[in-house]
Amino acid sequence: KAGVTQTPRYLIKTRGQQVTLSCSPISGHRSVSWYQQTPGQGLQFLFEYFSETQRNKGNFPGRFSGRQFSNSRSEMNVSTLELGDSALYLCASSLGSSGGVNEQFFGPGTRLTVL
Amino acid sequence: GENVEQHPSTLSVQEGDSAVIKCTYSDSASNYFPWYKQELGKRPQLIIDIRSNVGEKKDQRIAVTLNKTAKHFSLHITETQPEDSAVYFCAAPKAAGNKLTFGGGTRVLVKP
Numbered sequence: 180k181a182g183v184t185q186t187p188r189y190l191i192k193t194r195g196q197q198v199t200l201s202c203s204p205i206s207g208h209r210s211v212s213w214y215q216q217t218p219g220q221g222l223q224f225l226f227e228y229f230s231e232t233q234r235n236k237g238n239f240p241g242r243f244s245g246r247q248f249s250n251s252r253s254e255m256n257v258s259t260l261e262l263g264d265s266a267l268y269l270c271a272s273s274l275g276s277s278g279g280v281n282e283q284f285f286g287p288g289t290r291l292t293v294l
Numbered sequence: 295g296e297n298v299e300q301h302p303s304t305l306s307v308q309e310g311d312s313a314v315i316k317c318t319y320s321d322s323a324s325n326y327f328p329w330y331k332q333e334l335g336k337r338p339q340l341i342i343d344i345r346s347n348v349g350e351k352k353d354q355r356i357a358v359t360l361n362k363t364a365k366h367f368s369l370h371i372t373e374t375q376p377e378d379s380a381v382y383f384c385a386a387p388k389a390a391g392n393k394l395t396f397g398g399g400t401r402v403l404v405k406p
Contacts, residue, residue, distance in 0.1 A: 214394075221383075222399075227393060235393040237393070269337065271392075273392055281392060282343060287336075
């Protein structure tokens with residue numbers, strides 16, 4: 180099976196712009212979670228989508244949003260970019276079945292730099 | 295919410311020695327504890343995980359132990375090799391769903 184893919188791999192934006200990142204999960208996986216990784220804050224959960232619905236949400240401002248399509252592919256959007264949004268954005272794919280937590284497999288990430 | 299503490303933040307060992315990383319969690323309802331290895335410039339990779347119905351799990355040179363009463367779990371790497379050098383993260387979920395709270399990471403350096 181193909182692994183988790185993310186596009187683009189690198190992005191450079193300026194403050195105030197918006198950005199959209201994409202994640203394609205492993206075939207058959209229905210849950211996609213998004214994480215932000217920075218040297219200072221480590222790995223922080225943004226949100227999880229399952230069957231096109233947001234199932235969990237972390238403590239990030241409303242500028243961070245996401246969605247999931249019927250083929251389980253997910254996008255996250257960050258509006259009005261700030262310098263502090265510079266980070267590696269990782270998505271994680273899992274089966275997402277109800278009744279418990281599933282193994283999560285990470286994509287390669289999108290490195291976002293805000294100037 | 296869940297809080298995960300990880301120690302130590304850095305660990306230097308001689309090749310062939312063992313390495314132990316410890317994590318504590320706060321949510322007693324947590325029932326799944328994965329460990330990830332992240333090499334420089336690469337994605338976090340799931341290396342082992344344990345569910346709350348067992349106390350220990352092994353996979354070759356890697357083992358994880360869980361103490362639910364004390365709310366802590368540990369990663370043990372035996373016979374360390376230079377390729378074990380990486381940052382290791384523990385995690386625990388919010389009681390429901392796939393939201394993982396990660397520890398701060400342990401940078402392991404295996405000296406040849």
